[in-house]
Amino acid sequence: MIPENPYLLLTPGPLSTSKTVREAMNRDWCTWDEDYKTIVQNIRSSLLDLSNGGDAYTTVLMQGSGTFSVEAVLWTCLKPNDKILVLSNGAYGKRMGKIVSLMGISLEVMEMEEHLQPDPEKVEELLKQNPDISHIGMVHSETTTGMLNDYAPIALLAEQYHKCFILDAMSSFGGIPLDIRAPKIDFLISSANKCIQGVPGFGFVIVRKDVLQACKGNSKSHSLDLYDQWEAMENDPGKWRFTSPTHTVRAFLQALEELKEEGGISTRHHRYVSNHQTLVRGMKNLGIEAFLPEKDQSPIITAFHEPSSPDFSFNKLYHLLKEEGFVIYPGKVSKAATFRIGHIGHVFPEDIQRLITAIEKIKFW
Structure with missing residues (x-):
């Protein structure tokens, strides 16, 4: 089941x-x-x-x-x-x-x-x-x-x-x-x-x-x-x-x-922004940089540069994270190797922190 x-x-x-x-x-x-x-x-x-x-x-x-x-x-x-x-x-x-x-x-x-x-x-x-x-x-x-x-x-x-x-x-x-x-x-x-x-x-x-x-x-x-x-x-x-x-x-x-009940759009927006900031900060600590500068970034989804290591594979990251209980997105940027992580939905900063911990745990590059 x-x-x-x-x-x-x-x-x-x-x-x-x-x-x-x-x-x-x-x-x-x-x-x-x-x-x-x-x-x-x-x-x-x-x-x-x-x-x-x-x-x-x-x-x-x-x-x-x-x-x-x-x-x-x-x-x-x-x-x-x-x-x-x-x-x-x-x-x-x-x-x-x-x-x-x-x-x-x-x-x-x-x-x-x-x-x-x-x-x-x-x-x-x-x-x-x-x-x-x-x-x-x-x-x-x-x-x-x-x-x-x-x-x-x-x-x-x-x-x-x-x-x-x-x-x-x-x-x-x-x-x-x-x-x-x-x-x-x-x-x-x-x-x-x-x-x-x-x-x-x-x-x-x-x-x-x-x-x-x-x-x-x-x-x-x-x-x-x-x-x-x-x-x-x-x-x-x-x-x-x-x-x-x-x-x-x-x-x-x-x-x-x-x-x-959550407090309307402004309160939800604040949660999404917190999710995004927690994500970007955590990924940066792991050596993974966001594709866009912060001034252009939405609190909806973030594109990240793939690590330059030849050992990195998005498919491997995807499946390892899925085993840890998270599903992320492949990249869509035409001129850069990226992957994407969304931070909207019934998702909270503590969930994003768990994701960062999972990435740190499985880091293979």
């Missing part, structure tokens, strides 16, 4: 969840039932409150992974004659660009090295050179490296130049404080299995109502039509167009309640 929790997931999602979140999935729900639709509505309003969106914004839930919600936003908000500027300094910015290219929409990609932040001056120069740009999309927490992109200057440029601003906050929303109104974000996208600490199964979009209403009829995808999904949830409150992941939805409500 597999034990309930054979290891701690130190990843950017799916992540380790609390026992009570998992227990919330121990019953079945009917998607048409008022009890279930009330759960959905409570989730929608709670997410709106967490974003500080108020009456100007609304929340739409979408089946699938977070990427489904990113694609739903792009299909819904982009018209054939639009042009989007995508800022990319990692795998998830590239993914946004790839989706747009497959749609056949005009695309401008500003690609930075993975260790660099977007430069607002260069973005503004591009906007001046390309007045036909109608949308700007970027990633907040780029988990390729752990980079926390400073989206605020870009959002302000979008407002100044009257562009629609799309923020992929997949790995940050719920764990990093933000106000969706200041600076203004038109579409904010996230997922159930990230900083809210739910389980995989759906994503969500917090969007300005007037912007979404102007998107009616845009989407060339039936399943990923965000406007139609929203309209269904508004006309029959809490009802999804197609079968929803009921167990995941109920677990997410429990996760939202536990976020509130």
Whole structure:
């Protein structure tokens, strides 16, 4: 028999969840039932409150992974004659660009090295050179490296130049404080299995109502039509167009309640920062350096340079740590040998300290 929790997931999602979140999935729900639709509505309003969106914004839930919600936003908000500027300094910015290219929409990609932040001056120069740009999309927490992109200057440029601003906050929303109104974000996208600490199964979009209403009829995808999904949830409150992941939805409500009990986003952010600082300090003492400077680092996940020893093998480290009760991530940086360790989820500084002790114990390089 597999034990309930054979290891701690130190990843950017799916992540380790609390026992009570998992227990919330121990019953079945009917998607048409008022009890279930009330759960959905409570989730929608709670997410709106967490974003500080108020009456100007609304929340739409979408089946699938977070990427489904990113694609739903792009299909819904982009018209054939639009042009989007995508800022990319990692795998998830590239993914946004790839989706747009497959749609056949005009695309401008500003690609930075993975260790660099977007430069607002260069973005503004591009906007001046390309007045036909109608949308700007970027990633907040780029988990390729752990980079926390400073989206605020870009959002302000979008407002100044009257562009629609799309923020992929997949790995940050719920764990990093933000106000969706200041600076203004038109579409904010996230997922159930990230900083809210739910389980995989759906994503969500917090969007300005007037912007979404102007998107009616845009989407060339039936399943990923965000406007139609929203309209269904508004006309029959809490009802999804197609079968929803009921167990995941109920677990997410429990996760939202536990976020509130913890003290809200600012308190959770403080825990994540403590996890990160404990990790970086401990790894440095073992001779393992973080890939990014601290000023650019998110409290979500940290990329580390692989030790230069010829004896080092990520696969060996991975399996030895798994035996000790921890699962970590391989690297994704294109021009450096790295591996990654996440510090979000139902994870605490004492867990990170246990990880450091385990690495010190198995050190083989």
